[in-house]
Amino acid sequence: MCFSPWLLSKTIRQLLGREEQYAKIKSQISDFIRKIIESKLTKGSEAPPLPEDKNIFLNLATDLMNRGIFTTQDVQNESSTIVFGAFETTANTVAYTLILLAMFPEYQEKAFEEIRTLFPNTGDFEVTYGDTQNMTYMDLILNESMRVLTPVPIVARQTMQDVRLSNGIVLPKGVQIGIDIFHLHRDKNIWGENAETFDPEHFLPHHMQDKHPYSFIPFTKGIRNCIGWRYALLSSKITLAKLLRNYKFSTSFKFEDLDFVEDITLKLRKVPLLEVQKR
Template sequence: MFSLSFWITILLCLWIYLLWTRRKFYLLTLKFPGPFGYPIIGMAHKLLHREDVLSEFGYYIKQYGPTLFSWLGPIPFLIVSDPQLTQDILTSPHCVNKGLIYKAVDDGAGKGLFSQSDPTWSIHRKLLNPAFGHKVLLSFLPVFNSETAALLNVLKGMENEEKDFTQVLQSFTLRIATQTTMGSDVKDEECFKNNILLQRYQCVQETMTDMCFSPWLNNRILRIIFGKEESYSRAKLEIRAFIKKLIVRKLNEDSANTALPKDKNIFLNLATDLLKRGIFSWKNVEDESNVIVFGAFETTANTLYYSLMLLAMFPDYQEKAFEEIKTIFPNPGDFEVSYADTKQMIYMDMILNESMRVMSPVPLVSRQTSQDLKLSNGVTIPKGIQIALDIFHMHRSKSIWGPEAETFNPDNFLPTNLEDKHPYAYIPFTKGIRNCIGWRYALISAKVTLAKLLRNFKFTTSFPFEDLVFVEDITIKLEKAPLLKLQRRN
């Protein structure tokens, strides 16, 4: 039997060989410091649990600085939370492709705009951009208003007791998402009414995150061994069946109502027109639809909940928001919010921006270099490097946002406080070549909803801000979601 020292020697030799064969990557350690990790596994053992990812990244950023280099198993990767280098990366045509970890997203949600590689991504993005044009977004305002009116009625029965409103807001944003992108209201669907659909989306998201940071789980056999495959596979199938049903319903409605005009730029109309013209395949339509619905409802629900949570924790700012809204809408109850009204909500803009600074909707994004990339600091990143852009810690950097960077203060977005900020120091929807296609949609929807909620209710919580524990889950999550209490406003 071979001794332990023998196996250690073998592992070290393999590690040295790996470094030699990838010596151009190894040279990055001379330019950027970072944790070297163990032979073969690198730093993979530190990222086994999504609960640890953000805290580990934060620990190493404090130790090595805003840009550091390490290994995830045999894969070299760069962690970046420096605004200038972030701009270099997000504006480079050699960094358009998402990182390898997004293979998990391909498996769970399909190859849509979120994870597609160039040149397919560029083609699809150009074809689908009209679905989020200004006129189309304005046409969604009646849906935003009517659904928020329905939400107000639901919340009126939930006053004066601390509750978790996460599922209520997810159901609300899912109904908006399916109406505005797929042309269908899902309120009568059984899977929606019994919340099974939301559970399936949650299962897929959690498994995709596990697969991102534990790449061996991309193997179906290993998912079976670890007990993750059955529920994940069932969830994917049920979500696919749901999305397919919406597509078929829309196609049948269009066939039955050929004389009626339709907005060709509504997302599903656009996608199915591309299908009829032979530009999209059926799988393209399904994948893009799945990704667009998932993205539209999940991040919007989170942004709403976290904004209300932070205002409940910092009541002075909530009162300022209430006073602004009250000047625009003097009377409580339901009211129509126009686009012109949203433009008057200056303080609401500051609150939303600060909420997304403190709690980045997507805390980490990944890119990979398709060619050598020379950064503005003179360092050349070789082709094949995986890059993790740490938006979460960049948004909370004290060197950028001051000594109180980790707390909530909408005054950070006063014009005078933004004058010296790098344009890439705040990127809640990313930026550059591959920014989020639905960022305007998210902001208009959130402002309409928050205006009505804050005009009609005061939100409080007994959960202290200091006790929040952040979790990487593709979108940002909390280890424990604070409960909120509603009190009616006059």
């Protein structure tokens, strides 16, 4: 798919009557982020001080600011990118996985058995990095969830030169292209006859070994892929382990009735209601 950047511009938001709401929400989020930065940087603030670790994003950004390489606005912009990139994608991944497990209770039970073995007690429990590596069935579930309900359905690129695809088609220099992850993940030629349903077995090693490495790209690949993908998988796994250990989720909503809204992140026209029962 090729498209033009003006579709995402202020003009189109004005034409759709959404500019006012857009500006209001953007400023609320910017204020929220500015307060986090200020509270972390202000000595004596109520927020706990940051450890002296260069790998912590805010330390790196403020170090660049102190050396005159970043302005305060740069720190705010870079922080906004991280928050925008991290927040809705991860929240939706967890929510959509719960919805899918409620629709497919047999897979929820398998996930529950794995989690119960690792964490025998209900309530709040610590999950170590080692525990996350032992949640192998949860890996299948998370991957399959991000395949059928991919959190970012489309990403864009601009061609810097003519690009010849493997099928011979040439994309001319200077066009914007959309990479349709949603349909790639549901392509029957890649995923087989039941590509359009939720089946964690799609990710068993013997099903994956012959697949092209770019058949599954929820975080995309290459030099502009998601910088938070490892963190996203870890935080989703920990959240799901805690929820699934303590609660059972069910719904009468059918997978076939899910309907999608075109957007930057995947949205459901009608969000299924879940029944939550304590384990």
